[in-house]
Amino acid sequence: MISYLPIFLDAINSSNRMLATKLLRNMSKWTCDLQRCIGLAFKISDDGPLTAMTNEPQKYLGFINGCTEGDRGGDPYAKYRSLHHWKDAVPSLMSSFSTEDDNDLLVEIIGTLVHLTTNDLPSLTSWDDLITDYSLIDLMRNLITTRADSTDIYLEVILLCSTLCESRVSANLLAESTLIHELLFVWEEVGGDAEIHLQILNLCEKLLCFEETRSTLLLGTGASLFAYYTFVDLLNLCSHIFLHIRCNALHF
Secondary structure, three states: OOOHHHHHHOOOOOOHHHHHHHHHHHHHHHHHHHHHHHHHHHHHHOHHHHEEEEEEEOHEEEEOOOOOOOOOOOOOOOEEOOOOOOOOOHHHHHHHHHHHHHOHHHHHHHHHHOOOOOOOOOOOOOOOHHHHHOOOOHHHHHHHHHOOOOHHHHHHHHHHHHHHOOOHHHHHHHHOOOOHHHHHHHHHHOOOOOOHHHHHHHHHHHHHHOHHHHHHHHHHHOOHHHHHHOOOHHHHHHHHHHHHHHHHOOOO
């Protein structure tokens, strides 16, 4: 599946670009899930979790069964055979991110970036490098300002911010910008969109994980005051979620 990546990339500029971007997004989700399964497989020294993703786990990873942590060198991705496989896609995706006018295509492009990990990025490249090299935060700020009519764009920007928070350095760059402050106001703009509300909360949780971003979030963005005024909204949201869970549970 991963071997088709160059073909899909070439198709971005063809008449089938929407299909190509959707396929890229699905592939990035698959490789992201694959890497999660690799981490679990190494943790339990069993390639069982990988068989849920592929019938041929040996295509993507070296020997696991019976390996000790010492044998693996402590790095679960040292034998990941698709390491940095997305390296050639990143410049193309970032270029499309900055120039694409079609909202539907942009959603798929950002959605692809959301699922990339540092194992997918070019060697010796991290998310903070992309923030600097491509003015990534400014691009996202521009989107939530100029594409205010698209809740899908809002959602993908929030998800991409959460991806950036996987790294302390990139999370700090994000917190130092005004983007988080602006995203907090998205809460009211989207009305009762539960998915966006939940993803904003997830983003805030990730920012609270690091001491530097924690203080910026609480003291520099007005998040404390925001939390106070949205507490009732949160209670209502949670009640709807639990009701949804209960209703669906009755079908099992």
